Amino acid sequence: MQNKxxxxxxxxxxxALLSTKLDTPVLDKKAVMVHIQAVDNHLKLxxxxxxxxxxxxxxxxxxKETGWMSKEFAAMQPKEFxxx
Numbered sequence: 001m002q003n004k005x006x007x008x009x010x011x012x013x014x015x016a017l018l019s020t021k022l023d024t025p026v027l028d029k030k031a032v033m034v035h036i037q038a039v040d041n042h043l044k045l046x047x048x049x050x051x052x053x054x055x056x057x058x059x060x061x062x063x064k065e066t067g068w069m070s071k072e073f074a075a076m077q078p079k080e081f082x083x084x
Contacts, residue, residue: 012036050074
């Protein structure tokens with residue numbers, strides 16, 4: 001999954017570079033950059049990085065039965081639920 005995320009981020013970077021060169025009435029550079037940033041934010045939340053503090057990796061509703069959650073999501077949880 002991490003390889004796919006890297007590939008998508010590379011595509012986003014290339015699209016961002018292309019959008020700076022093609023600011024035309026048909027292509028709104030600001031709108032493209034907003035969408036690129038939104039996709040990047042979703043990717044950050046989608047990549048599992050830490051073991052779930054609620055279930056210690058066994059699977060629960062918080063981690064969608066995977067045992068893993070993103071660092072960003074885990075950081076939003078109460079400290080007593082952080083896995084050590």
